[in-house]
Amino acid sequence: MAVWDRKISYCFTLLLAGALGQRVNYPDPVCGIKGSTVTLPCSFTPPESVDDDPGVLIEVVRVAWCTDDFCQLTALSVYDSESQNNDPRYRYLGDKKGDCTLQISDLQKEDDTTLRFRVETNDRRTTFTGRPGVRVTVVDAALMEIRSSRDDGEFKRGEEVTLSCTTICSIHQLEVSWFRDGSALSESGPALHLSYLTAKDSGNYTCGLKKNKRTLSAPYSLHVENDKVVAAEEEEVQQSCLICFTRTKSSDLLLAVRLLLFTLHTVLIVIVTAIIIKRTCVRKKANMTVQGQD
CATH class of the missing domain: 1.20.5 (Single alpha-helices involved in coiled-coils or other helix-helix interfaces)
Known part of the structure; x- marks a missing residue:
């Protein structure tokens, strides 16, 4: 098909879809870390009838997610409900009635693109591709870093601090693992709160995606000063308690x-x-x- 003919066909599809109230509701642009999992919440309005032939019963027979502008049958789809060779990284969580949610696991650089959803029915006049699509951005995990609620890494005994595992993408929905000097901590989540710091909390902290250890951030050095006065007071209290006990x-x-x-x-x-x-x-x-x- 010539470029001009494709444009005419596309414009006609848009006009017909608008007349029938067909549309796809995409999420805002999605940003994900390489190796992570993202979910694209999506919904669509399935066609019910044809304006000039209301007696025709419309049925959705195929749904697909693809990367080209028109998402035609000849397009290379990342998911096709009629295909048996879909990449398992792309999991369709929707249906053929109005939910078109797609989940992408183990994000790769080739996923950095615009995805569009297409609905095929038993009547070509009601088949359409939702525009403009959803933009997916994939960033390198090496960009992950730890930010502290304090500017420096020097703390005194008894103080508190919150460490946040951040990147240019939002990771509030991801499971994050935390490490101190290479040893895994029990806490998970993008924020690590440390209250009443002691010398044992000193060390190099790193964070990364729980299911992908290759995403570890650069280390954040945290040092808790060993306050000699406080230590002496505590030792004196301990000795007093020992004397009292004796x-x-x-x-x-x-x-x-x-x-x-x-x-x-x-x-x-x-x-x-x-x-x-x-x-x-x-x-x-x-x-x-x-x-x-x-």
Whole structure:
């Protein structure tokens, strides 16, 4: 088809689509990091009938995502509902009723393009391609960096800081892994909040996409000053607590000994008293016996 004929065909398609209310709602331009996954939320208005023949029942028979301007049948599609050879990196999350959402995983440089959605029906007069499409930008993961809520990396004990894993793309929806001196941290997400800093928080921090370790950022050096005054105070408190504990333990032991001695003393008094009473009773009984014999 000549270029002029293609333009005429395209203009006619636009006019017909506008007359029938057919349209595709694309998201704003999408920016993704190489190796990451992005989702393109999309919706479309399926055709219902033809103006000059309202008795014709329109049915969507094919949907496709492609990279060329017209997205015709001969176009190389990134997804085609009628194809068995779709690239698994492109996952169609929509349907043929109004949802045309597309998910792209493991972004590559060839995905840096404009994608358009096409609807094919059982009547060529209602087949259309949505314009203008959605622009996808792919950036190198090496552009990832860590930004701090403080200008410098010097902190004092007890302070707090938030580290943000950033790039020129928005990554608020991505799972981010954090590392300190090469060891993985349990926290995930684009922001890492560290509260009440201590010397053990010092180190080189890096971040990257959780599913792609090749996206690690440049290291961010964080140093927490070991405040000697605070450390001395804490050591003094610890020693005081140790002394208090020792004294308390000694007092408890002394109290136990005193209680034991008091108990033994009481028992001894009871035993002696019992013996005296018993001997007194025996003497009285003996005296009474002697008097009876006289």
